Amino acid sequence: xxxxxxxxxxxxxxxxxxxxxxxxxxxxxxxxxxxxxxxxxxxxxxxxxxxxxxxxxxxxxxxxxxxxxxxxxxxxxxxxxxxxxxxxxxxxxxxxxxxxxxxxxxxxxxxxxxxxxxxxxxxxxxxxxxxxxxxxxxxxxxxxxxxxxxxxxxxxxxxxxxxxxxxxxxxxxxxxxxxxxxxxxxxxxxxxxxxxxxxxxxxxxxxxxxxxxxxxxxxxxxxxxxxxxxxxxxxxxxxxxxxxxxxxxxxxxxxxxxxxxxxxxxxxxxxxxxxxxxxxxxxxxxxxxxxxxxxxxxxxxxxxxxxxxxxxxxxxxxxxxxxxxxxxxxxxxxxxxxxxxxxxxxxxxxxxxxxxxxxxxxxxxxxxxxxxxxxxxxxxxxxxxxxxxxxxxxxxxxxxxxxxxxxxxxxxxxxxx
Numbered sequence: 480x481x482x483x484x485x486x487x488x489x490x491x492x493x494x495x496x497x498x499x500x501x502x503x504x505x506x507x508x509x510x511x512x513x514x515x516x517x518x519x520x521x522x523x524x525x526x527x528x529x530x531x532x533x534x535x536x537x538x539x540x541x542x543x544x545x546x547x548x549x550x551x552x553x554x555x556x557x558x559x560x561x562x563x564x565x566x567x568x569x570x571x572x573x574x575x576x577x578x579x580x581x582x583x584x585x586x587x588x589x590x591x592x593x594x595x596x597x598x599x600x601x602x603x604x605x606x607x608x609x610x611x612x613x614x615x616x617x618x619x620x621x622x623x624x625x626x627x628x629x630x631x632x633x634x635x636x637x638x639x640x641x642x643x644x645x646x647x648x649x650x651x652x653x654x655x656x657x658x659x660x661x662x663x664x665x666x667x668x669x670x671x672x673x674x675x676x677x678x679x680x681x682x683x684x685x686x687x688x689x690x691x692x693x694x695x696x697x698x699x700x701x702x703x704x705x706x707x708x709x710x711x712x713x714x715x716x717x718x719x720x721x722x723x724x725x726x727x728x729x730x731x732x733x734x735x736x737x738x739x740x741x742x743x744x745x746x747x748x749x750x751x752x753x754x755x756x757x758x759x760x761x762x763x764x765x766x767x768x769x770x771x772x773x774x775x776x777x778x779x780x781x782x783x784x785x786x787x788x789x790x791x792x793x794x795x796x797x798x799x800x801x802x803x804x805x806x807x808x809x810x811x812x813x814x815x816x817x818x819x820x821x822x823x824x825x826x827x828x829x830x831x832x833x834x835x836x837x838x839x840x841x842x843x844x845x846x847x848x849x850x851x852x853x854x855x856x857x858x859x860x861x862x863x864x865x866x867x868x869x870x871x872x873x874x875x876x877x878x879x880x881x882x883x884x885x886x887x888x889x890x891x892x893x894x895x896x
Contacts, residue, residue: 582717589800592634602645611824630680630762633688774831816888
């Protein structure tokens with residue numbers, strides 16, 4: 480561990496709403512929406528320590544180990560389930576975030592980890608080069624009712640080069656120390672303020688960060704072993720209808736028949752009778768243009784094949800990450816809008832030079848598109864007719880505004896930018 484005594488984890492101290500008031504011995508209790516629609520209340524404790532007592536509105540909740548300790552993860556992850564709408568959650572002597580009856584403000588983040596992957600090296604010790612901790616504090620200050628993370632939490636796969644001071648001392652590999660550094664420590668103030676919806680990214684596949692994902696964050700009951708595909712599920716919470724889909728293993732630029740058939744079957748059940756104004760949450764965008772050296776290529780070929788002919792009329796929006804920028808696509812009334820929030824920590828990629836508006840993606844032209852290459856987070860506020868959104872930079876400056884009304888998604892730069 481990076482600090483002496485880190486293994487002696489107890490419950491988090493009572494947390495004020497101030498973004499500067501969180502405990503050093505993280506992780507304390509955090510909450511996330513589980514696949515059965517309940518609130519999953521979780522805490523990591525030292526090996527040999529009993530799971531603490533938990534209550535929901537004064538009623539005892541059975542809290543039991545979700546995952547035991549081993550050499551890579553020398554902590555026990557305890558979990559309890561509470562009703563989605565609970566006025567007060569207590570773990571030990573400390574409060575845990577609860578969900579209001581109506582969700583009015585949502586923070587969306589994605590692709591948050593610090594990249595250490597062979598020759599692709601990010602300066603994890605530099606808050607300008609890797610600003611996730613700053614972003615989490617800024618986002619927590621907005622006091623959201625809900626946080627949606629669209630995937631890719633774990634990026635430190637290989638060692639920092641010996642001559643690279645910017646990442647010197649960084650842990651790496653799918654283990655507790657790395658998950659602490661890449662996610663739990665920087666995310667602490669935001670984990671302490673609101674429940675989360677955790678979407679799986681391709682960096683959480685079994686060959687990468689899958690062990691940590693299933694032990695710590697996966698919203699399903701703890702599995703016996705890692706698997707690269709998970710069952711989709713629906714959430715009806717606080718007036719929202721969210722459709723959770725694990726497309727982490729989908730191929731971006733090819734559409735293998737077996738994978739297309741598998742995901743098509745999953746989407747058929749997930750999308751059937753989707754209610755009005757539902758959102759689909761999936762890490763890989765279904766309809767987007769790639770960036771960097773392959774800018775302009777259509778993404779995601781597998782998901783496009785799987786969803787063909789299955790888009791329900793009630794689906795307004797697809798929320799994703801995976802591509803490292805902030806991008807919005809509106810296709811008109813015949814296809815849901817596509818929103819990408821992949822700008823919250825990992826190395827940014829150069830935007831393509833192809834104008835988004837008028838570009839063709841999977842046989843349909845983009846009516847209105849917007850892209851911005853800046854680190855940040857997105858805040859969505861409920862209105863009478865839909866949702867208004869603001870993109871904030873890591874310096875808390877407002878970078879862009881968006882307006883979502885049904886399938887109409889209009890985004891543009893803030894006037895002060």
